[in-house]
Every structure is written in C-alpha cells, then in structure tokens.
Amino acid sequence: MASTPLRQQLSIMRQSLFDEGLLDHDQVSYLETLENEDDPDFIKNIFTLFLRDSTKYIDSIEKALETSPVDYPIMERMMYRLKGSSASIGASKINGETNTLRKKIHDGDMESGKASLQKLKAEHANFKDKLVVYVGMLKQAKLSEY
Amino acid sequence: MLNLGYCKGSMSTASSGGVSDQFPVGLRVLVVDDDPTCLVILEKMLRICLYEVTKCNRAEIALSLLRENRNGYDIVISDVHMPDMDGFKLLELIGLEMDLPVIMMSADDGKNVVMKGVTHGACDYLIKPIRIEALKNIWQHVVRKKKNECKDLEQSGSVEEGGDRQQKQSEDADYSSSANEGSWKNSKRRKDEEEEVDERDDTSTLKKPRVVWSVELHQQFVAAVNQLGIDKAVPKKILELMNVPGLTRENVASHLQKYRLYLRRLSGVSQHQSGMGNSFISTQEATYGSLSSLNGLDLQTLAAASQIPAQSLATLQAAGLGRSTAKPRMPMPIVDQRNLFSFENPKLRFGEGQQQHLNNGKQINLLHGIPTTMEPKQLANMHHSAQSLGSMNMQLNAHGDQSGSLLMQMSQQQSRGQILNEATSSQVPRLPSSIGQPIVNNALASGVLARNGLAESGRGTGFNPVSQSSSTMNFPLNTTAELTVTSFALGSAPGVPSLTSKGMFPEEINSEIKGPGGFIIPSYDIFSDLQHHRSHDWELQNAGMTFNGSQQSNSLQSNVDVASSVLDHQGFSSSQSNGQGRNISAVGKPMFSAGDAADHVNAQSLGQPLNNFFAENLVRVKTERVPDASLQTTLFNEQFGQEDLMSALLKQVGFRLY
Numbered sequence: 001m002a003s004t005p006l007r008q009q010l011s012i013m014r015q016s017l018f019d020e021g022l023l024d025h026d027q028v029s030y031l032e033t034l035e036n037e038d039d040p041d042f043i044k045n046i047f048t049l050f051l052r053d054s055t056k057y058i059d060s061i062e063k064a065l066e067t068s069p070v071d072y073p074i075m076e077r078m079m080y081r082l083k084g085s086s087a088s089i090g091a092s093k094i095n096g097e098t099n100t101l102r103k104k105i106h107d108g109d110m111e112s113g114k115a116s117l118q119k120l121k122a123e124h125a126n127f128k129d130k131l132v133v134y135v136g137m138l139k140q141a142k143l144s145e146y
Numbered sequence: 147m148l149n150l151g152y153c154k155g156s157m158s159t160a161s162s163g164g165v166s167d168q169f170p171v172g173l174r175v176l177v178v179d180d181d182p183t184c185l186v187i188l189e190k191m192l193r194i195c196l197y198e199v200t201k202c203n204r205a206e207i208a209l210s211l212l213r214e215n216r217n218g219y220d221i222v223i224s225d226v227h228m229p230d231m232d233g234f235k236l237l238e239l240i241g242l243e244m245d246l247p248v249i250m251m252s253a254d255d256g257k258n259v260v261m262k263g264v265t266h267g268a269c270d271y272l273i274k275p276i277r278i279e280a281l282k283n284i285w286q287h288v289v290r291k292k293k294n295e296c297k298d299l300e301q302s303g304s305v306e307e308g309g310d311r312q313q314k315q316s317e318d319a320d321y322s323s324s325a326n327e328g329s330w331k332n333s334k335r336r337k338d339e340e341e342e343v344d345e346r347d348d349t350s351t352l353k354k355p356r357v358v359w360s361v362e363l364h365q366q367f368v369a370a371v372n373q374l375g376i377d378k379a380v381p382k383k384i385l386e387l388m389n390v391p392g393l394t395r396e397n398v399a400s401h402l403q404k405y406r407l408y409l410r411r412l413s414g415v416s417q418h419q420s421g422m423g424n425s426f427i428s429t430q431e432a433t434y435g436s437l438s439s440l441n442g443l444d445l446q447t448l449a450a451a452s453q454i455p456a457q458s459l460a461t462l463q464a465a466g467l468g469r470s471t472a473k474p475r476m477p478m479p480i481v482d483q484r485n486l487f488s489f490e491n492p493k494l495r496f497g498e499g500q501q502q503h504l505n506n507g508k509q510i511n512l513l514h515g516i517p518t519t520m521e522p523k524q525l526a527n528m529h530h531s532a533q534s535l536g537s538m539n540m541q542l543n544a545h546g547d548q549s550g551s552l553l554m555q556m557s558q559q560q561s562r563g564q565i566l567n568e569a570t571s572s573q574v575p576r577l578p579s580s581i582g583q584p585i586v587n588n589a590l591a592s593g594v595l596a597r598n599g600l601a602e603s604g605r606g607t608g609f610n611p612v613s614q615s616s617s618t619m620n621f622p623l624n625t626t627a628e629l630t631v632t633s634f635a636l637g638s639a640p641g642v643p644s645l646t647s648k649g650m651f652p653e654e655i656n657s658e659i660k661g662p663g664g665f666i667i668p669s670y671d672i673f674s675d676l677q678h679h680r681s682h683d684w685e686l687q688n689a690g691m692t693f694n695g696s697q698q699s700n701s702l703q704s705n706v707d708v709a710s711s712v713l714d715h716q717g718f719s720s721s722q723s724n725g726q727g728r729n730i731s732a733v734g735k736p737m738f739s740a741g742d743a744a745d746h747v748n749a750q751s752l753g754q755p756l757n758n759f760f761a762e763n764l765v766r767v768k769t770e771r772v773p774d775a776s777l778q779t780t781l782f783n784e785q786f787g788q789e790d791l792m793s794a795l796l797k798q799v800g801f802r803l804y
Contacts, residue, residue, distance in 0.1 A: 027275060034190050034278070042190060080227050084253030085183040137272040143458045 006144055010137045017134060022127050027090030040142060047135050050089050051128055057082045058124055061101075063119060065110075075105065093123045170285030171196040178208040178224040178236070179251070184274065187222070191278040216358070219246060220288045223272075223281075226252040226259060234266045241267050244402060245295070247287035250275060298403055299396045360403060366390065367401060376409065393617035436462050 017023040028043075035042040056079040064071035079102045086095040097120040105112035115128070175197045178759060179185045185201050192199045200219070205228045223239055226233035237248045243551050250263040251272040263271040269287040272316050359367070370387035371379040381399035386397070 030277070031187070033192060034187075039190065042186075045182050046186055049186060053182055077227060077229060080253055081181045084179075084225070084274045085181045087253060088184050088187050090275075 004144065005140050006137070010134075010141050012139060013134050017130060018024075020130075021093055022091065022130060024090035024092045027088075031089065044135050044138050044142075046089055047131055051131060051135075053085060054082060054091075054094065054124060055128070057085075058083075058117075058121055062121070065117060066115060070106075070110070079105070086138055094120070094127055096119060097123050135137065168196075170288070173197045173285050173288065174200070174218060174220045175284070176200045176202070176208055176211060176219045176222045178202055178205060178222065178228070178233075180204065180225065180228050184225070188276065188281075191276070191281050194278060195282055199283075204228065205233065205236040208236065209239060212240060212246070218246055219244075221247045221249065221284055223249045223251060223284070226250055226254070226263070234262055234268075237263075237266050237268055242408060245291075245400075245404065247291045249284060249287065295400060299399055363388075363390065363393075364401075367398070367405075371402070371405070376406070 010067075013116070014023075014028075018025045031046070032043060047058050060078045061075050061082075064075035079098055082098045083095060083102065086098060099117065101113060101116040101120055104110075173195075175192050177188050177192065177199060178184065179188065179201075180203050182203070185203060189199045189201050200211065202211060206223070208224065209231075212222070224233050224236055228236070233250060233252075237250060240246055240248050248267070249270040249272060250268040251274060252259055253274045255273040260271050269291070270284070303518065366388045367384065371386040373387060374380070374383055379402065381395045381402055384402065385393060385395050385398045523766045
C-alpha cells in the first residue's frame with residue numbers, strides 16, 4: 001500500500017497505542033491478519049463494538065456497586081464480559097484494571113474495589129478517546145483507498 | 147437414537163451441507179457468547195476456517211436453535227457465563243438432548259472452572275483470547291463423537307445385519323478420515339449411505355437420523371428399564387418391552403447409554419454433594435428436583451418409603467403447598483423422614499430403587515394431584531426427565547410397583563439439571579431435605595438461577611428466593627415451565643412472541659399428560675424472583691431478549707412434542723405466523739387457568755401480577771409474532787436467526803440423514 005500521509009499518521013497512532021500499553025501489539029497484529037478483502041471493516045467493527053459495550057459494562061458495574069445491597073451477580077457478569085472482550089481485542093490496560101477490580105471484589109474489599117473501579121473508568125475513558133480517533137482514521141484511510 | 151446411516155451421514159456432509167468432500171470445511175458450528183465483541187471475533191475466525199457459523203448471544207436461543215433443527219449443527223462452542231443460563235447447564239442439556247460435542251470457553255482460566263468443563267462433559271475448554279489455531283482442529287471432536295457413537299451401536303448389536311456391515315465401513319472410514327481429510331472417505335461413505343438408506347427404509351420406518359424421544363417414548367423407555375432393572379436393562383429387551391413400531395435397537399441403545407451416563411452422574415454428584423455415602427440420600431438428592439415439584443415432600447416420601455401412608459403424604463403435600471414461607475422449615479421434617487425412610491427402605495438405592503413399592507393406590511392419587519408440578523420443570527429442563535416424569539404419572543396407575551422407581555428416576559433426571567445449578571450455586575438445593583427449595587428444578591433452575599447470576603457469583607443470593615417461589619409453583623403442568631421462566635425473565639415483551647408459536651404444545655401435552663392449567667405457572671415464580679434482577683438484565687440484554695424469548699418457547703415446546711410432531715416443529719421457524727395464531731389462544735387459556743390453580747398452591751402468590759404480566763406478554767406476542775426476523779436481529783446486523791432457521795429448515799427437509 002502506498003504510504004500516504006494518512007497512512008503514515010495511522011501507523012504512528014497505532015504504534016503509540018502500543019507504546020502506551022493501551023493495546024497489545026501481538027493481539028492486535030493477530031486480529032489484523034484476520035481481516036481480509038471480504039471483510040475490510042473487521043478491525044473497525046470490533047473496536048467499535050468494544051467501545052460501545054465496554055462503556056455499558058462499566059456503567060453497569062458502577063451501578064451495581066452503588067446499589068445496596070451490592071448487586072454481585074450483575075457486577076460479576078459485567079466484569080467477566082469486560083475481561084473477555086478486552087482480552088480479545090488486546091485492550092491490555094483495561095484488561096489489567098478489570099482483573100484488579102475483580103480480585104478486589106472477590107476478596108470482598110469494597111472500598112478498594114470502588115477505588116479500582118474509578119481507575120478502570122479513567123483508563124477506559126482515556127482508551128476510548130484514543131481509540132475513537134484511531135477508528136476514525138481507519139475509516140478515512142479506507143475511504144481514501146477507493 | 148442414531149440411524150446407522152447417521153454415522154456416515156454425519157461425516158459426509160454432502161447430504162446435509164454439500165461440502166463433505168472437503169471436510170472439515172462446512173462444519174456447522176453454533177457459537178454462543180453474550181459479549182458481542184467476542185462473538186464477532188469468533189465468528190470471523192470460524193469463517194476463516196471455512197466453517198459454517200451460527201452465532202447467538204443467549205443460551206436459550208442456542209437451545210431453541212438446536213432443538214428446532216436437531217441435525218443442523220455439528221458442534222457447539224459456548225461461553226461459560228451467560229445471563230440466562232449457566233454454560234455448564236447448557237452443556238449438559240445439549241449433551242442430553244442433541245448429543246453434540248460442546249466446547250466451553252471462558253475468560254477465566256481458573257482450574258476449577260476448567261475442571262467443571264471436564265466433569266460436565268465438555269470436549270474441550272478454550273481460554274480467551276482465542277486464537278484461530280484452537281479452532282482449526284475442533285472438527286476432531288465431531289469425528290470422535292461420531293466414531294464413539296457408531297462403535298457403541300455396533301457393540302450393542304444390531305437388528306439389521308446389513309446396517310452393521312455398513313456401519314463398520316463407515317467407522318473405518320472415520321478412522322482414516324481423521325488422519326487425512328480425505329474425500330475418498332466421503333464419497334465412499336456417501337455411497338454406503340445411499341445403500342444404507344435404502345436398506346433402512348425397508349427395515350425401519352424411521353428415516354430420521356435421530357429419533358426424537360418424546361415424552362411417551364421416554365416414559366415407555368424408563369418403564370422398561372425399571373422393569374428390567376437398570377443394571378440388567380439391555381437394549382434388546384428394552385426394545386421388546388417398549389414395543390414401539392419403528393424404534394430400532396440402536397435407538398434404544400444410544401438412548402440407554404445417555405440415560406446411564408446421566409444417572410451415573412446424578413448419583414456420583416449427589417453423593418459428593420451430600421457427603422453421605424448413603425445411596426438413599428443420593429437418590430433423594432437426585433430427586434430433589436422432582437421433589438420440589440411435588441412440593442418436594444411428596445416425592446421424597448414416596449420415593450423414600452413405600453410405606454408412607456396416604457395421609458402423611460397428603461399432609462406433606464398440604465404442607466408443601468402452604469409452604470411458601472415455610473420453606474426453611476420444610477427441610478427439617480423431610481430430613482427426618484428421609485432418615486427414617488432410609489432405614490426402613492434400604493432398597494432405595496439408586497439401582498435397586500426401581501423396584502420399590504409404594505402405596506400405590508393412595509400415593510398414586512396423591513401424585514396425580516400434584517404430578518403436574520413435576521412435569522413442567524422436567525420437561526422444560528430436560529427432555530428426558532420430562533418424559534420420565536410424565537411416564538411416572540401415567541404409569542403410576544399402570545405399574546404400581548414402578549411408581550416409586552419412576553419417581554426416583556424422574557427426580558433423578560430432573561436433578562440432573564439441578565446438579566448443574568447446584569454446582570454453580572450454593573449447596574442449598576442439593577439436600578433432599580430442602581426439597582421445597584430445589585428449585586425450580588429444571589425450568590426454573592436453568593432460567594432463574596442463571597439469571598440470578600448463580601453461575602457467576604456462586605453466592606446463591608438469587609437462588610434462594612427463586613427456589614422458594616418456584617418450588618411452590620412447580621406443580622402445574624408441564625413443559626413450558628422453563629419456557630415461561632426464561633421468557634418472562636427476559637422479557638418482557640418481545641421475547642414472548644415465539645412463545646405463542648409453541649404454545650400449542652402445552653395444550654397437547656396437557657391433554658396427554660395431565661391436566662389443566664397452563665404452563666405459565668412456573669413463570670410466576672421466576673418472575674417474582676427475577677424482579678430485582680430484571681432491570682439489570684433487561685437494560686443490557688434488551689436486544690437479545692426478544693429473540694431469546696421467542697426461541698425459548700420454541701425450544702421448550704419442541705422438547706415436549708410427540709415424536710410425530712417433531713418435524714412440524716422443526717419446520718416451525720418457517721411457518722411461525724400460522725402456528726402462532728393458534729398457539730396464542732392455547733397459551734392464553736392455560737395461563738389463566740394455571741393462575742387460578744396457582745393461587746392456592748403458591749402461598750407466595752406472585753400469581754396475579756405475573757398472570758397479568760404474562761397475559762400482557764402473550765397478547766403482545768401475538769401482535770409481534772410476525773416480524774420475527776426483525777426481532778431476531780436485535781444485536782447483530784446479520785439476521786442470523788432468520789437465515790439459520792431457514793437454512794436449518796431447508797436442511798431439515800432436504801437432508802434428513804443428517
């Protein structure tokens with residue numbers, strides 16, 4: 001592919017996502033190999049799906065944690081989903097924070113769990129901001145090809 | 147359960163999928179995961195493997211897809227944690243009803259969870275994130291299973307000599323095929339298959355690759371097995387006793403095998419759970435599911451001792467009925483009684499229990515009063531268990547001697563589903579004493595428990611309330627107990643649509659098995675219990691709910707179907723609009739009657755509000771029924787539901803051998 005300015009920008013951003021630890025290089029590279037001509041939007045799709053669902057999951061976790069009594073089943077399910085989906089797309093930091101949160105909750109440490117949740121939310125917000133930009137660039141790059 | 151031709155047909159997807167020459171290309175995979183991202187990634191990978199992928203985000207949807215098209219899938223991949231049902235429970239149900247290989251996957255790599263997968267019969271366990279390499283070889287599980295099934299059939303002997311010969315050939319082909327995805331094997335098999343098909347037509351009236359074990363059929367099966375004694379029951383004799391035209395020895399053999407595994411698992415798990423070596427206890431535990439249906443007490447007493455006077459039973463029943471809040475207390479007397487019984491009736495052991503004699507006359511009557519409770523659960527939960535339950539009721543009169551054993555069998559089967567729940571949730575349901583609690587057993591258990599996040603949290607917080615309400619509600623009719631539970635829980639509205647389509651069956655079943663009331667009753671229990679979870683679940687699961695609900699009802703109904711109507715059901719997806727109109731009315735009726743019946747039965751009576759809710763949903767279902775396709779595509783762009791149903795239907799019609 002010709003290395004247009006857009007593509008270069010894309011490449012730079014992608015690398016920075018790796019460097020910042022937001023995305024796991026191996027996993028993302030792997031997913032990129034799955035993309036092909038028949039389904040050129042695969043990466044965009046899964047990133048978009050993840051952004052949408054992870055936001056929902058985190059909101060649910062927060063809500064569950066705030067209700068009294070704490071809604072453990074829901075919280076557990078959401079954390080589990082977040083863990084699985086973040087691992088699947090290579091969102092390393094989110095995955096890590098989710099694991100930490102899960103452990104705190106499983107240990108019964110609610111206070112610490114709440115703090116952990118805040119950290120997760122912050123990470124997620126940061127991730128989302130960057131990824132949204134990246135996906136936008138991907139779309140642009142795709143369009144520029146046609 | 148398997149036609150001889152099935153073994154070959156399964157491998158040779160030429161008849162069913164058209165790509166047999168390049169096996170495993172075209173392997174039909176059903177993937178179940180409640181996270182959209184994971185589902186899309188998995189689907190992508192499976193497509194790259196050139197498999198035919200169907201994805202769904204709810205266990206209930208998966209079940210209904212599988213039930214509607216029993217031969218439409220080769221393998222199932224499911225996540226462990228699902229909102230509507232524990233993945234392990236799904237795993238067991240699939241193994242029992244469809245006998246398909248199931249691969250579990252999870253974001254957890256904890257040893258316990260993986261072990262659970264093993265003990266519940268998963269043929270593999272994948273940890274997320276999943277790589278395509280892990281998926282490339284899943285076809286081996288399909289081959290292995292077919293090979294084992296063919297081998298079992300062969301070993302048990304065959305009524306048709308020619309079939310054996312051909313079966314052997316297909317087996318050999320199987321072996322070599324694993325080594326090389328040879329097309330030669332497929333073409334050979336295809337040829338054999340054709341020959342076999344002709345032969346089968348002559349010798350057997352069953353053309354379907356899988357016999358559908360309807361309620362009556364299973365009842366007869368269980369009765370025959372009981373008569374012979376579980377240890378001595380051989381397919382040939384069972385077949386003779388059953389005397390069902392068209393049923394082959396192979397069908398019985400494979401069904402017996404599964405039944406045995408199931409029973410073994412029950413006794414093994416129960417013993418482990420209760421920590422008591424007492425076989426009686428394990429039997430009791432196994433039956434706890436059914437016990438709960440009979441207000442738990444009745445069954446227990448019935449199963450426990452053949453000498454329970456009718457009066458005590460009546461007392462127990464009454465106690466159970468008025469139980470509601472007395473649940474915690476119930477277990478106590480039951481335990482005592484149980485212990486008493488165990489001493490009095492050491493023969494209650496699992497294997498021997500079948501010959502137990504109960505106070506037939508009186509007990510039977512009492513049972514009849516309540517039998518319906520069991521049915522809904524069992525039918526909903528497990529195809530087999532439901533049938534046995536039904537058989538129990540029906541056979542109580544016919545075989546007084548068998549009643550005890552039947553009950554036990556039934557409960558055992560029922561408890562199978564329970565075990566799954568139990569495994570994932572608190573220990574409460576396990577104890578036979580807590581009969582009242584057990585849960586909803588089948589229907590409720592799967593639906594409610596799952597919803598309460600039992601699988602996930604294992605805290606059983608939601609469990610208790612569920613069991614309480616459900617236990618009291620169980621008594622009503624058959625089948626749809628689970629159906630109603632799940633559908634309601636989910637939702638509320640859209641989910642119901644499909645219910646109606648299958649609603650027809652409950653009516654049929656009612657007439658056959660029992661009586662009045664509707665299948666709706668169980669839903670009350672679940673609904674009340676789920677209320678506090680409702681908002682959470684629905685918020686996030688709105689999309690999937692509608693589809694799910696509809697599917698649930700479909701699947702549940704199909705379980706109950708009589709063998710002859712199986713094909714009708716399978717083709718159900720395509721003719722929904724017609725069936726639904728009919729069904730709706732049928733469904734509507736039972737609901738109200740059930741509600742009435744339930745009022746006095748369920749002390750906790752959630753009946754009224756639920757009844758209304760249900761009615762509301764039913765009505766809504768009717769109107770929403772037609773646009774099924776739209777409902778189905780809530781979460782996913784692809785109308786996988788519609789397409790798959792159609793393709794499943796087409797397959798059904800066109801490729802019966804597989």
